[in-house]
Each structure stands twice: as structure tokens, then as C-alpha cells.
Amino acid sequence: MSNQKYIILDRDGVINVDLFDYVTKPIDFKFEEGSLDALSLLSENNFNIVVATNQACISLGLASKDEIDKVNSHMKQKVKEHGSKILHIEVCPHKPEDDCECRKPRTGLLHQAEKTLGINLAGSYFVGDKFSDVQCALAHKCKPLLVKTGYGEITLKNHDTSQAQVFENLLSATKFICQ
Ligand SMILES: [Mg+2]
Numbered sequence: 611m612s613n614q615k616y617i618i619l620d621r622d623g624v625i626n627v628d629l630f631d632y633v634t635k636p637i638d639f640k641f642e643e644g645s646l647d648a649l650s651l652l653s654e655n656n657f658n659i660v661v662a663t664n665q666a667c668i669s670l671g672l673a674s675k676d677e678i679d680k681v682n683s684h685m686k687q688k689v690k691e692h693g694s695k696i697l698h699i700e701v702c703p704h705k706p707e708d709d710c711e712c713r714k715p716r717t718g719l720l721h722q723a724e725k726t727l728g729i730n731l732a733g734s735y736f737v738g739d740k741f742s743d744v745q746c747a748l749a750h751k752c753k754p755l756l757v758k759t760g761y762g763e764i765t766l767k768n769h770d771t772s773q774a775q776v777f778e779n780l781l782s783a784t785k786f787i788c789q
């Protein structure tokens with residue numbers, strides 16, 4: 611398993627359109643343009659896809675864990691129908707005040723994925739749209755890629771993103787990775 615390649619993806623604003631609100635129902639889950647093709651390209655290039663997503667809506671009582679699981683199952687099914695596969699999804703259900711170890715920019719989600727899968731994610735690419743994704747990637751010795759979709763443009767405006775490579779969207783980031 612040591613020669614396996616892994617890539618970590620944020621969900622909202624990377625794989626699907628960030629509604630600037632929570633996606634609590636499958637019907638509200640819209641793939642970003644080209645993201646299904648991006649996931650297929652990753653699979654064709656033997657990347658194992660791990661999703662790490664903050665979903666404070668659970669702790670805030672706006673959605674149940676079960677509802678978020680349903681949204682993620684819907685995503686997985688659509689990705690499967692498109693010829694790709696999401697290996698694993700880690701969800702932080704907490705809000706910032708919960709001060710948990712898993713909410714990005716903290717790295718608990720990556721540690722949990724490593725423990726569950728028996729892998730090491732250091733050195734892997736990590737694609738996100740928020741500064742917290744970039745910080746999480748760097749803290750875990752992953753390679754941060756920032757996409758301009760979702761909060762990406764806002765992130766570029768408000769933070770020093772010089773340590774991340776910037777791409778229009780997941781598909782262009784993926785093409786770079788797989789070139
Ligand atoms: Mg995001």
C-alpha cells in the first residue's frame with residue numbers, strides 16, 4: 611500500500627458549488643463545472659480521493675449527522691456513476707466555539723483518515739478554497755492548491771496565499787497534478 615497515491619479535497623466550493631450557506635439536502639448539491647471530470651481524471655491517474663469537510667451545520671443544529679451523511683452518499687453515488695470513486699470522507703461536525711481538534715485549519719480530520727485507512731497523507735496534494743484549507747495542508751506537510759471557486763477569490767483577496775498554487779477550479783488543478 612506504500613506506493614498508493616492520495617489526494618485530499620475540500621468539498622464545498624471545490625467539488626460542489628458553495629451556496630454560501632450549508633448544503634443539507636442532496637437536491638442542493640450541485641457539482642462545480644468540470645469537477646466530476648476532475649475526479650475521473652484523478653482516478654484514471656490512480657489517485658485515491660479523500661474528502662475532508664467542515665460541516666458546522668451539525669453542531670449548530672441546522673442539519674443532523676444523518677442528513678449530512680445523505681448528502682455525502684449522494685455525492686459518492688454521482689461520482690461513481692461518472693466512473694470515479696471517493697475512497698473516504700471525513701466530516702468535522704463542530705462549530706468554531708467547540709474548539710475541537712478536527713475543524714480545519716486543525717489537522718484532526720487528516721489524522722482520523724490516516725488512522726482509519728492506515729495511511730500517511732504527508733506529501734499529498736490538498737485542494738481547497740479557504741485559507742483554513744491552505745493552513746491545514748501546510749500544518750500536515752501536504753501540498754496546498756487553492757481554487758478560485760467557492761471562497762477562493764475572497765481567500766486570495768484577504769490572505770497571504772503565496773505558499774499555495776492557485777488554479778481556476780478543481781479541473782485545472784487536477785490537470786496540473788496529472789500532467
Ligand atoms: Mg470549501
Ligand SMILES: [Zn+2]
Nearest residue numbers: 702710712713
Ligand atoms: Zn471538529
